[in-house]
Amino acid sequence: MHFTIQRDAFVHSVQHVNKAVSSRTTIPILTGIKIEATNYGVTLTGSDSDISIETFIPASDGEKEYVTIKEEGSIVLQARFFAEIVKKLPGEEIEVAVQDQFATTLRSGSVVFNLNGLDPEEYPRLPQLDEDNHFQMPQNLLKDMVRQTVFAVSTQETRPVLTGVNLEGEESELICTATDSHRLAMRKASVETKTGAMSLSNVVIPGKSLNELNKVLEDSTELVDIIVTESQVLFKFENLLFFSRLLDGKYPVTKNMIPDHAKTELVLRTKELLSSLERALLLSREAKNNVINLKTMNNSEIEVSSVSAEVGKVTEKISCDTMEGEELRISFNGKNIMDALKVIDSETIKIRFTGAMSPFTVQPTDHDQMLHLFSPVRTY
Amino acid sequence: MHFTIQRDAFVHSVQHVNKAVSSRTTIPILTGIKIEATNYGVTLTGSDSDISIETFIPASDGEKEYVTIKEEGSIVLQARFFAEIVKKLPGEEIEVAVQDQFATTLRSGSVVFNLNGLDPEEYPRLPQLDEDNHFQMPQNLLKDMVRQTVFAVSTQETRPVLTGVNLEGEESELICTATDSHRLAMRKASVETKTGAMSLSNVVIPGKSLNELNKVLEDSTELVDIIVTESQVLFKFENLLFFSRLLDGKYPVTKNMIPDHAKTELVLRTKELLSSLERALLLSREAKNNVINLKTMNNSEIEVSSVSAEVGKVTEKISCDTMEGEELRISFNGKNIMDALKVIDSETIKIRFTGAMSPFTVQPTDHDQMLHLFSPVRTY
Numbered sequence: 148m149h150f151t152i153q154r155d156a157f158v159h160s161v162q163h164v165n166k167a168v169s170s171r172t173t174i175p176i177l178t179g180i181k182i183e184a185t186n187y188g189v190t191l192t193g194s195d196s197d198i199s200i201e202t203f204i205p206a207s208d209g210e211k212e213y214v215t216i217k218e219e220g221s222i223v224l225q226a227r228f229f230a231e232i233v234k235k236l237p238g239e240e241i242e243v244a245v246q247d248q249f250a251t252t253l254r255s256g257s258v259v260f261n262l263n264g265l266d267p268e269e270y271p272r273l274p275q276l277d278e279d280n281h282f283q284m285p286q287n288l289l290k291d292m293v294r295q296t297v298f299a300v301s302t303q304e305t306r307p308v309l310t311g312v313n314l315e316g317e318e319s320e321l322i323c324t325a326t327d328s329h330r331l332a333m334r335k336a337s338v339e340t341k342t343g344a345m346s347l348s349n350v351v352i353p354g355k356s357l358n359e360l361n362k363v364l365e366d367s368t369e370l371v372d373i374i375v376t377e378s379q380v381l382f383k384f385e386n387l388l389f390f391s392r393l394l395d396g397k398y399p400v401t402k403n404m405i406p407d408h409a410k411t412e413l414v415l416r417t418k419e420l421l422s423s424l425e426r427a428l429l430l431s432r433e434a435k436n437n438v439i440n441l442k443t444m445n446n447s448e449i450e451v452s453s454v455s456a457e458v459g460k461v462t463e464k465i466s467c468d469t470m471e472g473e474e475l476r477i478s479f480n481g482k483n484i485m486d487a488l489k490v491i492d493s494e495t496i497k498i499r500f501t502g503a504m505s506p507f508t509v510q511p512t513d514h515d516q517m518l519h520l521f522s523p524v525r526t527y
Numbered sequence: 528m529h530f531t532i533q534r535d536a537f538v539h540s541v542q543h544v545n546k547a548v549s550s551r552t553t554i555p556i557l558t559g560i561k562i563e564a565t566n567y568g569v570t571l572t573g574s575d576s577d578i579s580i581e582t583f584i585p586a587s588d589g590e591k592e593y594v595t596i597k598e599e600g601s602i603v604l605q606a607r608f609f610a611e612i613v614k615k616l617p618g619e620e621i622e623v624a625v626q627d628q629f630a631t632t633l634r635s636g637s638v639v640f641n642l643n644g645l646d647p648e649e650y651p652r653l654p655q656l657d658e659d660n661h662f663q664m665p666q667n668l669l670k671d672m673v674r675q676t677v678f679a680v681s682t683q684e685t686r687p688v689l690t691g692v693n694l695e696g697e698e699s700e701l702i703c704t705a706t707d708s709h710r711l712a713m714r715k716a717s718v719e720t721k722t723g724a725m726s727l728s729n730v731v732i733p734g735k736s737l738n739e740l741n742k743v744l745e746d747s748t749e750l751v752d753i754i755v756t757e758s759q760v761l762f763k764f765e766n767l768l769f770f771s772r773l774l775d776g777k778y779p780v781t782k783n784m785i786p787d788h789a790k791t792e793l794v795l796r797t798k799e800l801l802s803s804l805e806r807a808l809l810l811s812r813e814a815k816n817n818v819i820n821l822k823t824m825n826n827s828e829i830e831v832s833s834v835s836a837e838v839g840k841v842t843e844k845i846s847c848d849t850m851e852g853e854e855l856r857i858s859f860n861g862k863n864i865m866d867a868l869k870v871i872d873s874e875t876i877k878i879r880f881t882g883a884m885s886p887f888t889v890q891p892t893d894h895d896q897m898l899h900l901f902s903p904v905r906t907y
Contacts, residue, residue, distance in 0.1 A: 259841065260839060263837070
């Protein structure tokens with residue numbers, strides 16, 4: 148293998164595939180990045196066997212030459228060093244050449260790195276996916292859907308299926324749901340299907356995979372192809388393939404959990420409630436339970452308060468845009484509500500309570516594509 | 528005690544004194560910040576008994592009213608919460624009032640915090656320093672001198688006196704020196720003395736204190752008063768007092784360590800050598816010793832190289848501005864040289880070698896106020 152490549156394009160691709168590489172893998176070859184050069188361009192692959200990322204740098208995109216191939220071939224180089232090295236090389240071009248015994252030379256400016264490579268034949272092949280279940284959506288919409296749900300996945304391995312985000316799809320509507328059984332985040336969107344009506348059910352993508360995916364996704368309206376099989380999901384965009392395994396197990400049915408009525412309904416400014424919870428959490432964080440109390444007052448105000456026996460207490464009044472229904476005193480995990488408020492991009496939210504001991508919902512007021520559900524905490 | 532205060536000025540001061548507070552103190556009262564209100568203004572104090580910081584917010588600076596005192600008095604509030612709370616309060620003004628039993632109310636906008644305070648009588652008094660040894664220099668010069676030496680202090684407690692920076696002063700010249708016995712950083716400057724000729728010797732300020740001092744110093748030419756006593760140093764500037772204890776013990780005489788001749792002398796561009804060392808360290812860091820090799824070549828070039836048995840090797844040529852004297856092969860701790868190059872603000876540096884087994888110096892070419900000394904590592 149022997150080629151020269153534009154440094155910036157190479158660095159960009161290496162950083163992408165490096166996100167899939169884990170230093171804690173038990174499979175030695177997966178500590179490396181696979182580099183494959185053909186006359187069409189250079190393909191890079193990184194994997195931790197749960198996530199695999201493959202990027203392709205074309206020899207030319209018509210406008211610019213990225214790669215000059217002198218000899219086709221492939222090699223695996225230690226990811227940890229290789230990614231740091233290419234970033235720190237001084238020239239605009241990098242020359243990569245493999246000699247005997249996988250010894251590899253990287254040359255740029257007056258710098259020469261001689262690296263010990265690994266046998267590319269040992270590197271596992273990526274799965275070939277059947278493209279039956281196939282739909283599309285813009286990168287920025289996918290990025291939003293992930294951001295607005297993934298924070299709510301469970302971090303505990305007692306119910307592994309809850310550590311992922313569940314995808315359900317019917318006709319052209321996609322629904323993403325995450326829950327740790329104390330709170331639930333749900334986000335809907337319309338997607339484009341290429342193969343007739345989409346039908347997805349119990350497709351659970353690990354939260355960790357989606358967090359890595361979001362680092363690779365850009366705020367662009369370019370379409371992402373999403374291909375789902377029994378055990379794998381593949382996101383395809385802009386010369387990049389992102390594979391993730393799916394979680395086994397039956398995801399709980401969450402539709403029936405969402406109350407269809409409300410006894411008390413508030414409309415509040417999102418940022419005002421968020422700042423108030425941040426202050427209240429300063430004290431309740433100390434008590435380790437993050438409990439915050441909310442009480443409806445006269446004249447459309449609520450009182451937010453929290454107490455720490457050691458430090459003291461905080462009380463604050465917020466005026467609501469509207470308040471309807473019964474009086475209420477309720478306590479909840481303020482950190483959970485704060486997490487949800489941070490991903491709601493709307494200026495105002497609607498909170499619908501069904502009583503002090505029953506779950507309540509938080510939704511943006513300007514669309515119905517998102518819903519957050521919370522269990523209260525018993526204190527009163 | 529009862530006063531109202533401008534939020535921004537209060538937050539700024541609280542953040543400063545909070546730098547002296549340690550959560551790991553064994554003296555409970557020192558986990559707090561002392562607040563004292565008099566008709567002149569509000570004084571805040573934080574201390575971990577090694578470092579103490581006192582700031583003063585005047586009632587008015589002639590242009591603007593900062594504080595309105597309703598009742599003089601003092602209180603101690605838990606630093607960890609108090610600093611976070613004032614930062615997150617919503618209004619432009621904060622009202623602080625102490626009731627019975629040190630219970631303290633902070634009020635801002637529609638927010639009320641009730642905090643449990645501590646008895647201000649328990650708070651230790653700051654030392655009163657005799658101002659005999661007293662000199663001045665601009666804040667930005669002091670900040671530079673600290674930054675350019677403190678990185679070289681020892682982090683090991685085997686010789687405690689080496690964990691500090693040594694100050695020597697004669698006439699109007701101040702010399703700061705730090706060494707961990709493998710490398711030495713020295714920086715000189717002219718200072719203004721108020722009390723005739725300055726005479727400082729073996730004044731060793733803990734590196735940790737100077738790092739905290741540098742977070743408080745600003746890039747301004749305003750003068751700092753520096754007062755030195757037997758066991759304490761005090762930096763006075765802009766309504767702020769910064770006290771540090773001094774280290775006991777005899778600081779080694781370092782003057783004679785610096786070679787007065789050179790066998791090989793190189794002039795190099797600082798940034799070029801720095802980038803080169805960064806690349807070489809990618810491999811030698813793996814070998815855990817940070818060893819980098821340097822070899823003079825013909826035609827005024829040097830070769831920088833490093834090797835990791837596991838990963839590979841890197842070789843790179845750098846052309847010198849000038850090269851004089853004998854041929855040389857030498858090995859050194861590249862991380863130490865890099866630390867020094869990062870604090871040299873000059874574009875070019877002079878390296879003076881006295882042989883492969885002897886200490887060598889690195890200096891800026893445009894002034895003689897700074898010198899770095901290094902021991903080589905035996906490899907060849």
